[in-house]
Amino acid sequence: MRVNDIEKSLTNYLDSYIEDLKKVFNNKASELDGNSRYIINIENPHEFSEVDSTYSINILNSIMRIGEVSTEQVLNLSENRNEKDVLEKVSKELGIYDKNNIDLVHQVKFVFRSRLIMMLIFKMKKYLKQEKYNVFLSHSSIDAREVLGIKLLLLYESGLSTYVDWLDDYHLNYQRATQKIINLFLELISKEDKETIEELERFFEQNNFFRELSNVEITDEILHALEISDNFLYIDSKNSRFSKWMPFELGYAEAILRKRIHKIIINYKRKRKGSLRYSSFLTKYETVEDINKVRFKFIL
Template identity: 55%
Template sequence: MKITLIENVLYKYLNIFISDLMDILKRLEDKESTLDERLKRIINEDSIKEISENDSRVIVNILNIILKLDQLPTEQIRVSVLERHGNDIFLLTSKELGIYDKSEIEILDQVRVYYQSRLIMMLTFKFKKYFNRSRYDVFLSHSSIDAREIMGLKLLLLYEHDLTSYVDWLDDYQLNYLRATQKIISIFSEYLSEKENSQLYNLEVSFERENFIKEYSNEEITEKILKALKNSDNFFYIDSKNSRYSNWMPFELGYAQAQLNKPIYRILIQYKRTRRGSLKYSSFLSDIQLIEDIDRIVVFLIFGFQYKN
């Protein structure tokens, strides 16, 4: 799957996803209202009555800030970035995010989407009790470094194919930004109010405290992964330049294949440029069905048939 397609999906559906979350919260005043099918796939309907007024206010405030990031003056930010970090910052950022042949404005837009995606991930993690589901159509096995791409695939499956997907934000997610990207993100904060920055800071601190100070044992992590695998109907292996370094992905694949006999498919992230040999796949992936047309395979997933070329 071409990286440009994933980027386009992010641009198209990210704000729709945020708006849907806000729509859910607006319905809190009417406890008898029912959610439509699309919103049910974002949040556990039974948890609507459990959302406290304080939690609702915090979530809405963060979502509004995420939306506000789209309104920040891109040209002013570009000038500030150049003045502070020089011309090389955009080259370094494009390499970190795996994007090439982009203008400085386009790179800033990519960083913005990356940042928005990450904030949404932290928000859903902080309020995970409201967003947990019991079953999923697809388990997305991925490297945590590919957070931006995974968010794009998750939204693609949800909004274009009405399929839910499980993404392991809890056990395989790294807090640290990439260095060059972080420098740009830090300048975004200068265009937000002190109150807004404080809210984002509190979100990050909360995420860091719960996700990193509390260490899960290997048994606890394994138990979480196995439960998610068992409760997912299909398995997608997201094959990227970063998946080569994941310790969990081969384990997830092996269990889904050998123990659960799940339908398994490989999605190859196709970058515009790659270093020679950087995407040479491991031998254990050679027998896994490669997905090149996600629209075709979804038909098979919906009707429960094994996909064949």
């Protein structure tokens, strides 16, 4: 799957998804229409507490305002600080080599907003749980942009519900050059928005996160999600090899649950000829080229 297909999905659907989530968190899920209904179990939605509703909507509003920050302003700020090679390093971290600096900063904005949305979804998962999912997305949490783009593609174009988590070695998430550009976005938003976002990120810092969930609880949650998902989709990226959970998810889905395995190979835009090394043990699984043409299996 080409990275620009993922970028197109985020361009088309990210803001709509945020607005739909605001309806859900504001206990107005009944207002969802079309494929948006598959964000939650609309027939039996969980009622948000007033505190969690306000907290979540504030975060989503902050994420929307990050989207309004001028990429030109961020780029100028970076150049004024004489960080000449930071964007070259960002392009390597994101696997993007065919964009100018403005477009590259725009992709960092996608990374940042996607990461925050994934965090919020995980933190508020008790309200968003469904009795059944069409697709389990097995992924590395470093790939927030890629996995959210695929999730939104499945949701808005195919009407499919997906299970995603944010369980995967959070400390790997901070690619240094990309984080430098993210920090510039944080400088250009209001103090209130910055504090709102930093509060969410603190929840996922290594020590706080593992106080919330033990490995046994995480494992039980993954197993349950696998059991109630009709299909298993493995996102094979340059980061998936670092995941400690993805091989476990794949093995359980295939050996124990006997699920059909699909894989998406993220095709990065390369500066040099040749291809990235992907996991050789995945060669036996069907590769998805066009996600809209996959014949997923649905269990009644």
